[in-house]
Amino acid sequence: MMVVAVSAAAALAVERFPPPDFTDHQLPQTTTPHGRWLGWEYFDMAALAAGLVLASYFALGRRSRKGLVGLATVAMVWLGFWRQGCVCAIGAIQNVSLAVFDPSYTVPLTVIAFFALPLLVTLFFGRTFCAAVCPLGAVQELTLVRPVRVPGWVDQSLGLVPFIYLGAAVLFAATGAGFIICQYDPYVGFFRLSGNAAMITFGICLLVIGLFIGRPYCRYLCPLGAIFGLFSRVSGRHVRIPPDECIQCRLCEDACPYGAIRPPTVPQTPAERARGRRRLGWMLALAPVLVVVGTGLGYTLATPLSLVHREVRLAERMKLEEAGKVEGTIDASDAFRNTGRPARELYTEAIALRERFAFLGGLLGGWVGLVIGMKLVHLSIRRKRDEYSPDPAWCVSCGRCFEYCPSEQQTLIQELPTLEKSGV
Amino acid sequence: MIGIAVVLAVAIGAVAVSRVPRSGDAGSGLPQRFDYDLKTHKTIDPALILYRQAGELPLDLSASRAVAVGPEDRIYVAGDQKILVFDREGTRRSEIALESEPRCLAVGGAGNKEPGRIYVGMRDHVEVYGPDGTRQAVWERLGEKAVLTSIAVADSADEHDIFAADAGHRVVHRYDPSGKRLAEIGRRNREQKIRGFIIPSPYFDLAVTADGLLRVVNPGMHRIEAYTFDGHFEEPLVWGKASLEIEGFCGCCNPANMAAMPGGGYVTAEKGIPRVKIYGADGNFVGVVAGPDVLAPTATITEETREDHKLEVVDVAADSRGRILVLDPAARKVRIFVARNPQMETKS
């Protein structure tokens, strides 16, 4: 765990040798410039709440793509470039996990707000947070130039990666091994205009991909998106493509760059239905098997997973140095030796940690197995759809499809005079 | 075209992600000019090492402060809240409990009026104990600022005064055996060409040499100064220079400790790069007793930040047989060194 033992108070006991007697010279004070005013946090929270309300209003009430784009730009500038990527709803998952498992960790209020408010809104209105409040989403939304359609099967399979990422992030955060979502945040270097070279390169690559493939991070990586997808499925008032009734004109079929629009279903023959039911039965039976297999596989990952933890890495390094399998020492092993702590203690701790990671690796593997199993089940269930509608798990409420819909155009034209009058 | 771009970006991105540093194990990557390297100065030419360790006395002290030699070469170690007494063979003889933490001590030698009388320097005062360990006197307190770091006793037939080095006031106090403070020595004085003691840290040692002079370390100037007991500065007898080289004193302020050798000459102990060296009576470098390889086996310890910034500084003493006693607080022991070449003992 990340229990920090600061011996600041222990310094009290140290007796200091007096500085020289100067005839007339005042000792300067060490300056302690303060950081950001803490009150800004409340501003951030208020801004978040306002952003969520506005985004939901633009997506569901006004059905205004322009409003969403404008809001996304503001979010990108405010949360991205101004606040430099921290605080972030995606990263908040880790703080929350750490807070659950380590009572000594103080989770900031802003983090709680950034974790809970978007989830709450998603539960009722779908992923409007993704549409226009998340700075990462905004960057991708605004840099999508030439959308290329990705085959549905790619979405279905790669769409599982966020769940795996989520499991790993929670695992590492809860064990105090690190915040991997933050370490591998591709856009934060872009917001700060600095960062380490590898991450900047990764960011550039994702931006380039994002020119053609809509929201690559949101769709194939974002762990929060995975949770949002689940929440959004039950959202009561999700974005609809036609404002009222679908006339099945098929104009919106290709409108979505994120592959979220599902066409109406066609009726099946009884034979097909029977086959489908049998298949579903098989998939349901397969799911527990996958969980067991996943658990087993995850269990074998104890060593690689535990190596993410600094304590284990250090113990491993010390052992290598002891065995003479590596040349020289590193700062961390030197620092450890200088503390005078017996190495055995470190090894005991590291072995205990590894055992813990074996257990947690099993859990992670089981989770991945469960996710895959559920996906297979999900892909085998047929739901009836009468009109073109967005898949709530995939739809980020970006509002692109609105203008494709002739019904929408109709309403717009009807509303035009009133709008002009009201000066919009 | 787009496909190629995407695939390329995915590939580069994957490589980039795999290269993200997950720990600082690779080091800071700063150029060589940013290294602070004392390695070359820590290795000592083996030919210069004239002593070898012949034994050691383990100490059950969590903080040991000073070592001294008394009559019959008894060894006295002060630390925690006690003084441990060993005989010349290293057998523990007795233990004197103290009421506060000692900083330094000196023992009346065989030539003294009261041989075996123990003078213990606490932070701000001196306490006197009889050879049997009974407390005989507590001398006046020297005030808030005082930090006593060393005591020496004059052993000649007609002089029995006691000198205490006060690092806080940056001066040496002279006492008579009854504890009366007679004078202060070494205060800055332009006429007498006394620059004053420059003491940046609480290491300030002195010794009485056989020639009847008081030798005081001026650590900030990296030299050993000579004073008569009356406080007259003997400028020509000053010796010592600042250098990382083996014949000089390293760092900002050294030597930290010093003792007079029986046949004339000095043994000095430095902090920073812990090394114990022998100098002749006129300050010429003779050789090395022990270096960092013995006294700081954890190679990097000295350059790195330490808890509370407590430097483990060694103290030294020499007995009548020319053995050198090195108090190694980090290892919690007194190391006993003897000359490799028996001729050395008489020569130096």
Added chain:
Amino acid sequence: MASSSDKLDRRQFVGNGVRIAGAIGLGGFVGFLAGRRGSADDTVWQIDPNKCIACGNCATYCVLDESAAKCVHSYPMCGYCELCTGYFEPDPNDLNSGAENQLCPTGAIVRKFVEEPYHEYSIDEALCIGCAKCVKGCNAFGNGSLYMQVRHDRCLNCNECAIAVACPSQAFVRVPASNPYLLKHKGTGA
């Protein structure tokens, strides 16, 4: 028709139930988190000087091009030495401020004569890049009055500090934001 609208109603009812349960669950979780954090101060990153080994990682691992961790000086601990091992090269040619004698590669330490024989050393923060070379020099021989601190006017307070990840001695700790420095001379009465 009636049955289908019934079905719809039932669906809506179940949906509402799920949503309200979700909201209550989320609220409970937030309550738990808020209860756990209590009224504690938010935290910021700081270097525990007692653990810092002055490795230099602060200079290069910070997400900022110019690190937020810099050297600070605790004046009451300083010996005001003429030969400062935090300012001068290990074996200086001469005790003056010539570039050939200076330890700091960016020349960020200012040496000022106070009075015979004392000199005061201070850090020019605009030039300091946080390499901690002087910290090593000061610790090796001196009083340890030069040490590293995160400067909060620069620090972005990242969720997970990149230097903390790279710190070999786990010297980076979260401290209360209301008291964001771990100064060495604090409370010593020196």
Added chain:
Amino acid sequence: MTDTTASTSEATAPQVQSLYRIARAVIAVAGVFVVLATILMLWDFSRRQAKDPLESPKYLALKAQLAKDPRNEQLKAEIRELDLLLRRQYFRQRQFTQIGTWLLLGGAVVFVVAAKTAAALRWRPPMPQPQPVPLDHDATLGRRGRWAVVGLALVLSAAVLVLAASCQTELPQTLEASGKTEISAVNQAAAAIPGKSGASTPETPPSGAADYPTEDEMAKAWPRFRGPGGLGISTLADPPTKWNGISDEGVVWKTAVPLPGNNSPIVWGNRVFLSGATEEKREVYCFDTGTGELVWQKEVPGTPQSTAKLPELSEDTGFAAPTVATDGRRAYAIFANGDVAAFDFAGKLAWSRSLGIPKNSYGHAASLSVYQNLLIVPFDQGGTKDGLSKLLALDAATGKTAWEAKRQVPNSWTTPIVIDNQGRKQIVTAADPWVIAYGPADGKEIWRAKCLRQDVGPSPAFGGGTVFVANEFPCLSAIRADGQGDVTDTHVLWEGEDGLPDTSSPLATAEYVFLLASYGTLTCYDAKEGKILWEQEFDATFTSSPSLAGARLYLIGKEGKCWVVEPGREAGKIVAESELGEECVTSPAFQPGRMYLRGKEHLFCIGSK
């Protein structure tokens, strides 16, 4: 509607065309700029990595030259000039990066805007082709999707196997459990002393390789809450019976204790230890047994976490309710905020650590005890479901956790006792609902019994091979201590329901069990059968636990009234009644001829002068 779109696009077609051309041109220019700038920046970055100006070989060469020729003034001037140049270059490079980044960002924005404009201008309205037969989109997606998911699963499994196989580890599976533990250099030195020095002085206890007190030493002292083992029994004392804290009759000395604390005194040799704390600080005190002088008073360092907020507690408990423990080497203290510290007898802080602020509704109150080289820390907290409760054993010398036993119990306020049942050592704990015995060496559970309920305050007692636990609810239980596993149904000998205590712990001998209820009733049970032998009322409320010294019971009332009772089979005979003169909620410590008692403000040493 289609008409309007068509007409507008036609009308503005030339305009659109030219706009599109401009956008194309801008894309080309911005694109080239961005690509070039990116390449330039990356190149600059790699150059900076590889060849920092400060790394200049020329500079290093000049310095080396100066080292050989230290008096060469011209060389010095050259170095200074070059140094200035290099530093300028260094900072210029940084600036270059910064400006470059902004330019790059600007270029990227222009590129994206232009590209989006161009894309918008080129946008063709969708023209869905007629579908003769509606496609079964879902079936296709389902089929391909399933295969893709299976593919992903296979790739993942392969990756896992490769990762697991390629990851080498040097760490053994377990550390061989050998007696010859690596001890650090420091310990080695300390351990080597007796052999070298031969003689040991009376002040330092003889220390072998394992540095902990013998059982005899522990039995002679009063090393923890309720004395040796925590049983509340002193066998060797001829304690005083009569005193008066106001007139100082029978009081050897009394000394004011600086900070408040509801903990009891402990004694080792000529030292008495107490702790005290307020919201701001936590301290440990050492008194001289002879004079009562406060020998030292040390503050326990906190951590930012342990002092960030105040622990939840009630006034009856306070910030320093747990009693200090000692092993003759160090004194150990724990406080309501979970800070633990060890001081040696000279008052030097040996170690300190924070266990985290316990979740405890009345404030942490369970006391410490020492078993051999282990410091036993009961740390029950929160509710049963929180899973936070545990029993810790810390290495007494370093404070490192030696073992830890998780406990499925909520917060409790009892102090475990360390008992020896026919050679088998056990730590017996009491909480709601389990009474659990652990092996002291490894923390392995030995037996458990379900006997208690609600907020458990009284600590267990032990006598005649039987453990006694009681709480105000539901009962007093006698449990044979030789069980294994869950012994609720097999080893509970009897239960008693009268005179149950709220905070005072029971006192047990082989023959009797005494309960002291907070409302003033002393109840004597037969230890074997559980029959009530007699009851006696006292006009006082009791928080302090009863003690047995010699053959007499000592009862300390909360208001300061004290009774000495000689128990018998038929009744208890009041031998003496005394007045302490101040409130007292703690339990006394006994030493030959002496009794130490902490009142609200003073530490009393009672005995003949």
